[in-house]
Amino acid sequence: MSSLETIQRKLGISVSFVEMGGVHWLALDASKVRELAQAMNEIYARFITITAYQLPKDEGFRLEYHWDLNGQLLGFSFQLAGKSIESIFDLTEAADWIEREIHEEYGIDFTGREYEPLLLRQGETMGVNLREAVATSQEKI
Amino acid sequence: MSYKIPMGPYHPALEEPYKLDMICEGETVLDAKLHIGFNFRGIEHLAETRNHIQAIALMERVCGICSFIHTLTFCRAMEGLTDQTPPPRAQYIRVIMAELERLHSHVLWAGIAAKLMGFKTMFMTCFEIREKVMDILAAISGNRVNYSMNRIGGVNRDITDPQSILSMVEKLEGEMARTVIPIFTTSRTARSRCAGIGVLTKEQAISCAVVGPVARASGVGQDLRKDAPYAAYPEMEFDVPVVPDGDVRARLLVRALEIMESCKILRQALAKLPPGEFHTGDDKFNFITGISTARVEAPRGEVMYSVSWKEGSRNPARVHVRTPTFAVMPAIRWMVKGARLADTPLIQASIDPCYSCTDR
Numbered sequence: 001m002s003s004l005e006t007i008q009r010k011l012g013i014s015v016s017f018v019e020m021g022g023v024h025w026l027a028l029d030a031s032k033v034r035e036l037a038q039a040m041n042e043i044y045a046r047f048i049t050i051t052a053y054q055l056p057k058d059e060g061f062r063l064e065y066h067w068d069l070n071g072q073l074l075g076f077s078f079q080l081a082g083k084s085i086e087s088i089f090d091l092t093e094a095a096d097w098i099e100r101e102i103h104e105e106y107g108i109d110f111t112g113r114e115y116e117p118l119l120l121r122q123g124e125t126m127g128v129n130l131r132e133a134v135a136t137s138q139e140k141i
Numbered sequence: 142m143s144y145k146i147p148m149g150p151y152h153p154a155l156e157e158p159y160k161l162d163m164i165c166e167g168e169t170v171l172d173a174k175l176h177i178g179f180n181f182r183g184i185e186h187l188a189e190t191r192n193h194i195q196a197i198a199l200m201e202r203v204c205g206i207c208s209f210i211h212t213l214t215f216c217r218a219m220e221g222l223t224d225q226t227p228p229p230r231a232q233y234i235r236v237i238m239a240e241l242e243r244l245h246s247h248v249l250w251a252g253i254a255a256k257l258m259g260f261k262t263m264f265m266t267c268f269e270i271r272e273k274v275m276d277i278l279a280a281i282s283g284n285r286v287n288y289s290m291n292r293i294g295g296v297n298r299d300i301t302d303p304q305s306i307l308s309m310v311e312k313l314e315g316e317m318a319r320t321v322i323p324i325f326t327t328s329r330t331a332r333s334r335c336a337g338i339g340v341l342t343k344e345q346a347i348s349c350a351v352v353g354p355v356a357r358a359s360g361v362g363q364d365l366r367k368d369a370p371y372a373a374y375p376e377m378e379f380d381v382p383v384v385p386d387g388d389v390r391a392r393l394l395v396r397a398l399e400i401m402e403s404c405k406i407l408r409q410a411l412a413k414l415p416p417g418e419f420h421t422g423d424d425k426f427n428f429i430t431g432i433s434t435a436r437v438e439a440p441r442g443e444v445m446y447s448v449s450w451k452e453g454s455r456n457p458a459r460v461h462v463r464t465p466t467f468a469v470m471p472a473i474r475w476m477v478k479g480a481r482l483a484d485t486p487l488i489q490a491s492i493d494p495c496y497s498c499t500d501r
Contacts, residue, residue: 021221021433022369046363047350049463051447064447066434071368073434094350097471098463119178119500131186 010039023075037088045069047094052102084109157496180500188460204498210439212291218448221433223426229415231295232373240403245274246440250493257487258334295420307411314404325397335390339476339488349472353442358392360385365438389491441465464498
Protein backbone atom coordinates (compact mmCIF):
# COMPACT_ATOMS: atom_id res chain seq x y z
CA MET A 1 0.00 0.00 0.00
CA SER A 2 1.42 3.40 -0.97
CA SER A 3 1.87 6.13 1.62
CA LEU A 4 -0.90 8.17 -0.02
CA GLU A 5 -3.31 5.21 0.26
CA THR A 6 -2.29 4.84 3.90
CA ILE A 7 -3.31 8.45 4.53
CA GLN A 8 -6.68 7.90 2.80
CA ARG A 9 -7.26 4.80 4.90
CA LYS A 10 -6.34 6.55 8.13
CA LEU A 11 -8.74 9.39 7.31
CA GLY A 12 -11.44 6.94 6.24
CA ILE A 13 -12.03 8.60 2.88
CA SER A 14 -12.29 7.25 -0.65
CA VAL A 15 -11.35 10.46 -2.48
CA SER A 16 -7.93 10.17 -4.08
CA PHE A 17 -5.05 12.60 -4.09
CA VAL A 18 -4.72 14.78 -7.18
CA GLU A 19 -1.20 15.58 -8.36
CA MET A 20 -0.74 19.17 -9.56
CA GLY A 21 2.58 20.92 -10.07
CA GLY A 22 4.48 18.45 -7.91
CA VAL A 23 2.03 18.63 -5.00
CA HIS A 24 -0.33 15.81 -4.02
CA TRP A 25 -3.57 17.55 -3.13
CA LEU A 26 -6.53 16.43 -1.11
CA ALA A 27 -9.55 18.58 -0.27
CA LEU A 28 -10.98 17.77 3.15
CA ASP A 29 -13.81 18.88 5.38
CA ALA A 30 -12.64 21.28 8.12
CA SER A 31 -13.79 18.80 10.78
CA LYS A 32 -11.02 16.41 9.64
CA VAL A 33 -8.09 18.69 10.45
CA ARG A 34 -7.10 17.08 13.76
CA GLU A 35 -7.53 13.58 12.35
CA LEU A 36 -5.23 14.64 9.53
CA ALA A 37 -2.55 15.96 11.91
CA GLN A 38 -2.72 12.70 13.86
CA ALA A 39 -2.40 10.66 10.66
CA MET A 40 0.59 12.73 9.54
CA ASN A 41 2.29 12.15 12.90
CA GLU A 42 1.73 8.41 12.58
CA ILE A 43 3.45 8.24 9.19
CA TYR A 44 6.28 10.59 10.32
CA ALA A 45 5.46 13.31 7.81
CA ARG A 46 7.12 16.68 8.47
CA PHE A 47 4.82 19.67 8.91
CA ILE A 48 5.79 22.60 6.67
CA THR A 49 3.25 25.40 6.85
CA ILE A 50 -0.33 26.63 6.53
CA THR A 51 -1.29 29.15 3.85
CA ALA A 52 -4.43 31.25 4.25
CA TYR A 53 -6.44 32.61 1.33
CA GLN A 54 -9.31 35.03 1.67
CA LEU A 55 -12.00 34.12 -0.86
CA PRO A 56 -14.02 36.72 -2.77
CA LYS A 57 -17.22 38.26 -1.38
CA ASP A 58 -18.57 36.32 1.58
CA GLU A 59 -17.15 32.94 0.65
CA GLY A 60 -14.91 32.85 3.70
CA PHE A 61 -11.38 31.49 3.77
CA ARG A 62 -9.40 28.56 2.46
CA LEU A 63 -6.53 27.09 4.42
CA GLU A 64 -3.88 24.91 2.83
CA TYR A 65 -1.79 22.68 5.09
CA HIS A 66 1.48 21.27 3.76
CA TRP A 67 3.48 18.29 4.95
CA ASP A 68 6.59 16.66 3.53
CA LEU A 69 6.74 12.90 3.33
CA ASN A 70 10.25 11.77 2.32
CA GLY A 71 10.52 14.55 -0.25
CA GLN A 72 6.91 14.21 -1.45
CA LEU A 73 4.96 17.44 -0.94
CA LEU A 74 1.44 16.87 0.37
CA GLY A 75 -1.19 19.61 0.32
CA PHE A 76 -4.53 19.53 2.17
CA SER A 77 -7.13 22.13 1.41
CA PHE A 78 -9.85 23.19 3.86
CA GLN A 79 -12.70 25.53 2.97
CA LEU A 80 -13.90 27.48 6.01
CA ALA A 81 -17.50 28.64 6.01
CA GLY A 82 -16.87 30.83 9.03
CA LYS A 83 -13.68 32.08 10.59
CA SER A 84 -12.63 29.18 12.75
CA ILE A 85 -11.03 25.77 12.60
CA GLU A 86 -9.66 23.49 15.30
CA SER A 87 -6.05 24.07 16.25
CA ILE A 88 -3.50 21.29 15.66
CA PHE A 89 -0.88 22.93 17.88
CA ASP A 90 -1.17 20.29 20.64
CA LEU A 91 -0.62 17.52 18.06
CA THR A 92 1.89 19.34 15.86
CA GLU A 93 4.16 21.63 17.85
CA ALA A 94 5.55 23.10 14.64
CA ALA A 95 2.16 24.62 13.77
CA ASP A 96 2.33 27.08 16.68
CA TRP A 97 3.83 30.14 14.99
CA ILE A 98 1.94 29.84 11.71
CA GLU A 99 -1.42 29.47 13.50
CA ARG A 100 -0.59 32.60 15.49
CA GLU A 101 0.46 34.47 12.34
CA ILE A 102 -2.73 33.57 10.46
CA HIS A 103 -4.82 34.52 13.49
CA GLU A 104 -3.10 37.92 13.56
CA GLU A 105 -3.31 38.64 9.84
CA TYR A 106 -6.66 37.13 8.86
CA GLY A 107 -8.53 36.96 12.15
CA ILE A 108 -9.05 33.22 11.78
CA ASP A 109 -9.59 31.52 15.10
CA PHE A 110 -7.79 28.24 15.72
CA THR A 111 -9.99 26.91 18.47
CA GLY A 112 -8.67 25.10 21.53
CA ARG A 113 -5.54 27.15 22.06
CA GLU A 114 -4.37 30.40 23.56
CA TYR A 115 -2.68 33.18 21.64
CA GLU A 116 0.15 35.55 22.24
CA PRO A 117 1.21 38.23 19.74
CA LEU A 118 3.74 36.93 17.20
CA LEU A 119 4.54 39.36 14.40
CA LEU A 120 2.46 42.35 15.40
CA ARG A 121 3.54 44.06 18.56
CA GLN A 122 0.24 45.69 19.50
CA GLY A 123 -1.97 43.29 21.38
CA GLU A 124 -5.21 45.10 20.54
CA THR A 125 -4.94 44.17 16.84
CA MET A 126 -5.01 40.45 17.64
CA GLY A 127 -7.58 38.46 15.75
CA VAL A 128 -8.45 41.20 13.26
CA ASN A 129 -8.58 40.65 9.51
CA LEU A 130 -6.00 43.29 8.59
CA ARG A 131 -6.97 43.33 4.91
CA GLU A 132 -10.53 44.34 5.65
CA ALA A 133 -9.60 46.57 8.56
CA VAL A 134 -7.09 48.47 6.40
CA ALA A 135 -9.43 48.70 3.42
CA THR A 136 -12.54 49.90 5.22
CA SER A 137 -11.25 52.07 8.01
CA GLN A 138 -9.25 55.26 8.06
CA GLU A 139 -8.41 54.67 11.68
CA LYS A 140 -4.92 53.73 12.62
CA ILE A 141 -4.71 49.99 13.15
CA MET B 142 14.72 31.92 43.43
CA SER B 143 14.15 32.29 39.69
CA TYR B 144 14.38 35.58 37.82
CA LYS B 145 13.76 36.78 34.27
CA ILE B 146 16.49 38.03 31.98
CA PRO B 147 15.29 39.73 28.80
CA MET B 148 17.78 39.57 25.94
CA GLY B 149 16.96 41.87 23.04
CA PRO B 150 15.37 43.11 20.88
CA TYR B 151 18.57 45.19 20.63
CA HIS B 152 21.49 43.52 22.35
CA PRO B 153 25.25 43.32 21.66
CA ALA B 154 25.10 39.53 21.49
CA LEU B 155 22.38 39.53 18.82
CA GLU B 156 23.13 40.51 15.26
CA GLU B 157 19.50 41.35 14.47
CA PRO B 158 16.47 42.32 16.53
CA TYR B 159 14.48 39.71 18.36
CA LYS B 160 13.81 39.08 22.00
CA LEU B 161 14.37 36.13 24.26
CA ASP B 162 12.92 36.26 27.75
CA MET B 163 14.80 33.74 29.84
CA ILE B 164 13.72 32.43 33.23
CA CYS B 165 16.90 31.62 35.13
CA GLU B 166 17.88 30.11 38.42
CA GLY B 167 21.41 31.15 39.24
CA GLU B 168 23.31 30.81 35.98
CA THR B 169 21.01 28.13 34.57
CA VAL B 170 18.22 28.83 32.09
CA LEU B 171 15.01 27.08 33.14
CA ASP B 172 12.76 28.22 30.31
CA ALA B 173 12.60 30.81 27.58
CA LYS B 174 10.06 32.64 25.49
CA LEU B 175 10.77 34.07 22.02
CA HIS B 176 9.40 37.29 20.58
CA ILE B 177 9.75 38.16 16.90
CA GLY B 178 8.12 40.75 14.64
CA PHE B 179 10.60 43.61 15.01
CA ASN B 180 11.42 43.41 11.28
CA PHE B 181 7.88 42.81 9.99
CA ARG B 182 7.59 44.54 6.61
CA GLY B 183 4.43 42.97 5.19
CA ILE B 184 6.32 41.65 2.14
CA GLU B 185 3.68 39.01 1.34
CA HIS B 186 1.01 41.70 1.12
CA LEU B 187 3.31 44.05 -0.83
CA ALA B 188 3.84 41.30 -3.42
CA GLU B 189 0.12 41.42 -4.22
CA THR B 190 0.60 45.01 -5.37
CA ARG B 191 3.52 44.25 -7.74
CA ASN B 192 3.66 42.78 -11.25
CA HIS B 193 5.79 39.71 -11.92
CA ILE B 194 8.97 41.67 -12.61
CA GLN B 195 8.60 43.97 -9.62
CA ALA B 196 7.69 41.04 -7.37
CA ILE B 197 10.99 39.28 -8.18
CA ALA B 198 12.91 42.39 -7.09
CA LEU B 199 10.80 42.54 -3.94
CA MET B 200 11.36 38.89 -3.07
CA GLU B 201 15.10 39.38 -3.46
CA ARG B 202 14.81 41.61 -0.40
CA VAL B 203 13.20 39.07 1.92
CA CYS B 204 16.73 38.09 2.97
CA GLY B 205 20.06 39.84 2.54
CA ILE B 206 22.05 36.61 2.52
CA CYS B 207 19.80 34.18 0.65
CA SER B 208 18.58 36.73 -1.89
CA PHE B 209 19.30 34.36 -4.79
CA ILE B 210 17.46 31.47 -3.15
CA HIS B 211 14.32 33.56 -2.60
CA THR B 212 14.09 34.67 -6.22
CA LEU B 213 14.92 31.14 -7.36
CA THR B 214 12.04 29.69 -5.34
CA PHE B 215 9.66 32.47 -6.41
CA CYS B 216 10.63 32.10 -10.10
CA ARG B 217 10.26 28.32 -9.92
CA ALA B 218 6.75 28.80 -8.53
CA MET B 219 5.90 31.30 -11.28
CA GLU B 220 7.35 28.98 -13.94
CA GLY B 221 4.68 26.51 -12.82
CA LEU B 222 2.01 29.10 -13.60
CA THR B 223 3.44 30.07 -16.99
CA ASP B 224 4.47 26.64 -18.27
CA GLN B 225 8.10 27.70 -18.65
CA THR B 226 11.00 25.30 -18.35
CA PRO B 227 14.43 26.92 -18.03
CA PRO B 228 17.05 25.54 -20.46
CA PRO B 229 19.75 23.19 -19.08
CA ARG B 230 22.43 25.92 -18.98
CA ALA B 231 20.15 28.06 -16.79
CA GLN B 232 19.58 25.10 -14.45
CA TYR B 233 23.35 24.70 -14.02
CA ILE B 234 23.89 28.42 -13.45
CA ARG B 235 21.16 28.31 -10.80
CA VAL B 236 23.00 25.47 -9.04
CA ILE B 237 26.30 27.37 -9.21
CA MET B 238 24.77 30.53 -7.76
CA ALA B 239 22.87 28.59 -5.07
CA GLU B 240 26.04 26.79 -3.94
CA LEU B 241 28.10 29.98 -3.93
CA GLU B 242 25.40 31.53 -1.78
CA ARG B 243 25.58 28.54 0.57
CA LEU B 244 29.36 29.00 0.85
CA HIS B 245 28.95 32.70 1.49
CA SER B 246 26.27 32.05 4.13
CA HIS B 247 28.10 29.24 5.91
CA VAL B 248 31.44 31.10 6.01
CA LEU B 249 29.72 34.25 7.28
CA TRP B 250 28.03 32.19 9.97
CA ALA B 251 31.35 30.51 10.86
CA GLY B 252 32.87 33.95 11.37
CA ILE B 253 30.08 35.07 13.68
CA ALA B 254 30.22 31.79 15.60
CA ALA B 255 34.00 32.21 15.98
CA LYS B 256 33.49 35.72 17.34
CA LEU B 257 30.95 34.45 19.88
CA MET B 258 33.38 31.70 20.90
CA GLY B 259 35.96 34.38 21.62
CA PHE B 260 38.05 33.27 18.65
CA LYS B 261 38.57 36.66 17.01
CA THR B 262 41.39 35.71 14.62
CA MET B 263 39.15 33.00 13.17
CA PHE B 264 36.43 35.60 12.70
CA MET B 265 38.87 37.68 10.61
CA THR B 266 39.92 34.64 8.57
CA CYS B 267 36.30 33.67 7.83
CA PHE B 268 35.37 37.16 6.72
CA GLU B 269 38.43 37.34 4.48
CA ILE B 270 37.39 34.08 2.81
CA ARG B 271 33.79 35.22 2.58
CA GLU B 272 34.97 38.30 0.72
CA LYS B 273 36.51 36.02 -1.90
CA VAL B 274 33.22 34.13 -2.31
CA MET B 275 31.51 37.46 -2.82
CA ASP B 276 34.11 38.35 -5.44
CA ILE B 277 33.06 35.26 -7.38
CA LEU B 278 29.38 36.14 -7.00
CA ALA B 279 30.15 39.66 -8.20
CA ALA B 280 32.19 38.30 -11.13
CA ILE B 281 29.15 36.28 -12.26
CA SER B 282 26.30 38.64 -11.48
CA GLY B 283 27.88 42.07 -11.21
CA ASN B 284 26.45 42.41 -7.69
CA ARG B 285 27.58 41.54 -4.20
CA VAL B 286 24.27 41.09 -2.39
CA ASN B 287 21.13 41.30 -4.52
CA TYR B 288 22.30 39.51 -7.64
CA SER B 289 19.26 40.02 -9.92
CA MET B 290 20.06 36.69 -11.50
CA ASN B 291 16.71 34.93 -11.67
CA ARG B 292 13.92 35.50 -14.14
CA ILE B 293 10.94 33.43 -15.18
CA GLY B 294 12.36 30.79 -17.54
CA GLY B 295 16.02 31.06 -16.61
CA VAL B 296 18.67 33.50 -15.47
CA ASN B 297 19.57 37.04 -16.49
CA ARG B 298 23.32 36.57 -16.90
CA ASP B 299 25.46 33.87 -18.41
CA ILE B 300 28.73 32.46 -17.07
CA THR B 301 30.93 33.22 -20.04
CA ASP B 302 34.21 31.94 -18.63
CA PRO B 303 33.55 28.95 -16.37
CA GLN B 304 37.26 28.07 -16.28
CA SER B 305 38.21 31.30 -14.53
CA ILE B 306 35.37 30.83 -12.01
CA LEU B 307 36.50 27.23 -11.52
CA SER B 308 40.05 28.30 -10.72
CA MET B 309 38.72 30.87 -8.23
CA VAL B 310 36.59 28.14 -6.59
CA GLU B 311 39.55 25.72 -6.42
CA LYS B 312 41.73 28.36 -4.79
CA LEU B 313 38.98 29.08 -2.29
CA GLU B 314 38.46 25.39 -1.56
CA GLY B 315 42.17 24.98 -0.82
CA GLU B 316 42.12 27.92 1.55
CA MET B 317 39.06 26.65 3.40
CA ALA B 318 40.47 23.14 3.65
CA ARG B 319 43.66 24.60 5.15
CA THR B 320 42.12 27.04 7.62
CA VAL B 321 38.40 26.99 8.43
CA ILE B 322 37.65 23.27 8.22
CA PRO B 323 40.47 21.92 10.47
CA ILE B 324 39.84 24.57 13.10
CA PHE B 325 36.11 23.92 13.25
CA THR B 326 36.44 20.15 13.14
CA THR B 327 39.47 19.53 15.39
CA SER B 328 40.29 22.67 17.40
CA ARG B 329 40.21 22.30 21.18
CA THR B 330 38.77 25.81 21.59
CA ALA B 331 35.85 25.04 19.30
CA ARG B 332 35.25 21.74 21.05
CA SER B 333 35.37 23.16 24.59
CA ARG B 334 32.98 26.01 23.73
CA CYS B 335 30.53 24.00 21.62
CA ALA B 336 30.43 20.32 22.63
CA GLY B 337 27.41 19.28 24.66
CA ILE B 338 25.72 22.69 24.71
CA GLY B 339 22.40 23.73 23.16
CA VAL B 340 21.35 20.15 22.53
CA LEU B 341 18.30 19.50 20.35
CA THR B 342 17.56 15.79 20.37
CA LYS B 343 16.40 13.95 17.28
CA GLU B 344 12.93 13.55 18.82
CA GLN B 345 12.70 17.29 19.52
CA ALA B 346 13.99 18.10 16.03
CA ILE B 347 11.25 15.93 14.51
CA SER B 348 8.58 17.35 16.80
CA CYS B 349 9.58 20.96 16.01
CA ALA B 350 9.90 20.04 12.28
CA VAL B 351 13.22 21.89 12.05
CA VAL B 352 14.99 22.00 8.70
CA GLY B 353 18.42 22.39 7.14
CA PRO B 354 21.74 22.08 8.98
CA VAL B 355 19.98 22.25 12.38
CA ALA B 356 17.94 19.13 11.50
CA ARG B 357 20.95 17.37 10.00
CA ALA B 358 22.99 18.14 13.14
CA SER B 359 20.29 16.37 15.18
CA GLY B 360 20.47 13.23 13.08
CA VAL B 361 17.56 14.03 10.73
CA GLY B 362 18.94 13.42 7.25
CA GLN B 363 16.75 15.62 5.09
CA ASP B 364 17.91 17.78 2.21
CA LEU B 365 15.68 18.83 -0.69
CA ARG B 366 18.64 18.72 -3.07
CA LYS B 367 18.51 14.93 -2.60
CA ASP B 368 14.92 14.28 -1.48
CA ALA B 369 13.13 16.44 -4.06
CA PRO B 370 15.89 17.53 -6.46
CA TYR B 371 15.39 20.59 -8.67
CA ALA B 372 17.42 22.59 -11.22
CA ALA B 373 20.54 20.53 -12.13
CA TYR B 374 20.91 18.81 -8.74
CA PRO B 375 19.84 15.37 -10.08
CA GLU B 376 23.06 15.42 -12.13
CA MET B 377 25.34 16.28 -9.20
CA GLU B 378 27.14 13.82 -6.96
CA PHE B 379 27.45 14.90 -3.35
CA ASP B 380 26.86 13.71 0.18
CA VAL B 381 24.53 15.14 2.80
CA PRO B 382 26.47 15.36 6.08
CA VAL B 383 24.43 14.18 9.07
CA VAL B 384 25.72 14.30 12.67
CA PRO B 385 23.61 12.76 15.45
CA ASP B 386 24.79 14.74 18.52
CA GLY B 387 22.38 17.71 18.26
CA ASP B 388 24.70 20.17 20.03
CA VAL B 389 26.35 23.39 18.84
CA ARG B 390 29.45 21.46 17.78
CA ALA B 391 27.34 19.18 15.58
CA ARG B 392 25.88 22.26 13.84
CA LEU B 393 29.41 23.54 13.36
CA LEU B 394 30.54 20.22 11.91
CA VAL B 395 27.58 19.88 9.56
CA ARG B 396 28.16 23.34 8.10
CA ALA B 397 31.93 22.79 7.80
CA LEU B 398 31.33 19.53 5.92
CA GLU B 399 28.66 21.20 3.77
CA ILE B 400 31.20 23.82 2.70
CA MET B 401 33.33 21.06 1.23
CA GLU B 402 30.29 19.40 -0.41
CA SER B 403 29.33 22.75 -1.96
CA CYS B 404 32.81 23.04 -3.45
CA LYS B 405 32.40 19.51 -4.85
CA ILE B 406 29.07 20.50 -6.49
CA LEU B 407 30.56 23.74 -7.83
CA ARG B 408 33.46 21.91 -9.47
CA GLN B 409 31.05 19.48 -11.18
CA ALA B 410 28.61 22.16 -12.31
CA LEU B 411 31.30 24.43 -13.70
CA ALA B 412 33.04 21.57 -15.47
CA LYS B 413 29.83 20.23 -17.02
CA LEU B 414 28.12 23.56 -17.80
CA PRO B 415 26.13 22.69 -20.92
CA PRO B 416 26.09 24.96 -23.97
CA GLY B 417 22.98 26.77 -25.15
CA GLU B 418 20.62 29.49 -24.03
CA PHE B 419 20.43 30.65 -20.43
CA HIS B 420 16.77 31.68 -20.55
CA THR B 421 13.74 30.89 -22.68
CA GLY B 422 13.72 34.36 -24.24
CA ASP B 423 10.11 35.07 -23.28
CA ASP B 424 9.32 38.25 -21.43
CA LYS B 425 5.54 38.30 -21.78
CA PHE B 426 3.74 35.55 -19.96
CA ASN B 427 0.23 34.22 -19.81
CA PHE B 428 -0.31 33.31 -16.19
CA ILE B 429 -2.89 30.60 -15.67
CA THR B 430 -5.34 30.65 -12.78
CA GLY B 431 -4.07 28.49 -9.97
CA ILE B 432 -1.58 27.96 -7.19
CA SER B 433 1.98 26.95 -7.71
CA THR B 434 4.28 25.78 -4.94
CA ALA B 435 8.07 25.53 -5.06
CA ARG B 436 10.67 24.45 -2.54
CA VAL B 437 14.41 24.98 -2.49
CA GLU B 438 17.15 23.98 -0.01
CA ALA B 439 18.56 27.30 1.16
CA PRO B 440 21.75 27.50 3.27
CA ARG B 441 19.54 27.49 6.39
CA GLY B 442 17.12 24.84 5.14
CA GLU B 443 13.90 24.52 3.20
CA VAL B 444 12.30 27.64 1.69
CA MET B 445 8.77 27.25 0.34
CA TYR B 446 6.75 29.67 -1.77
CA SER B 447 3.07 29.33 -2.63
CA VAL B 448 2.03 31.72 -5.38
CA SER B 449 -1.58 32.14 -6.40
CA TRP B 450 -2.53 33.91 -9.65
CA LYS B 451 -5.76 34.78 -11.43
CA GLU B 452 -5.64 34.69 -15.22
CA GLY B 453 -5.57 38.18 -16.72
CA SER B 454 -4.28 39.78 -13.53
CA ARG B 455 -1.07 41.80 -13.51
CA ASN B 456 -0.25 40.92 -9.90
CA PRO B 457 -0.19 37.72 -7.87
CA ALA B 458 -3.35 37.13 -5.83
CA ARG B 459 -1.35 35.75 -2.91
CA VAL B 460 2.28 34.97 -2.13
CA HIS B 461 3.11 32.96 0.97
CA VAL B 462 6.73 32.54 2.03
CA ARG B 463 7.80 29.91 4.55
CA THR B 464 11.42 30.60 5.44
CA PRO B 465 13.76 28.14 7.19
CA THR B 466 14.34 30.28 10.28
CA PHE B 467 10.57 30.48 10.83
CA ALA B 468 10.66 26.68 11.20
CA VAL B 469 13.86 26.48 13.22
CA MET B 470 13.61 29.39 15.66
CA PRO B 471 10.93 27.97 17.98
CA ALA B 472 13.36 25.13 18.75
CA ILE B 473 15.71 27.60 20.51
CA ARG B 474 13.43 27.25 23.52
CA TRP B 475 14.45 23.58 23.84
CA MET B 476 18.12 24.31 23.11
CA VAL B 477 18.55 26.89 25.89
CA LYS B 478 16.66 24.92 28.57
CA GLY B 479 19.25 23.83 31.13
CA ALA B 480 22.03 25.80 29.43
CA ARG B 481 24.33 28.26 31.17
CA LEU B 482 23.32 31.85 30.61
CA ALA B 483 26.75 32.67 29.12
CA ASP B 484 26.24 30.02 26.44
CA THR B 485 22.91 31.35 25.19
CA PRO B 486 24.28 33.85 22.63
CA LEU B 487 26.28 31.06 20.97
CA ILE B 488 23.33 28.65 21.15
CA GLN B 489 21.07 31.19 19.45
CA ALA B 490 23.71 31.91 16.82
CA SER B 491 24.17 28.18 16.18
CA ILE B 492 20.89 27.99 14.27
CA ASP B 493 22.19 30.74 11.94
CA PRO B 494 19.01 32.74 12.45
CA CYS B 495 17.74 35.27 9.95
CA TYR B 496 15.18 37.56 11.58
CA SER B 497 14.63 39.49 8.39
CA CYS B 498 13.41 36.28 6.67
CA THR B 499 11.42 35.19 9.68
CA ASP B 500 9.41 38.38 9.95
CA ARG B 501 9.16 39.11 6.22
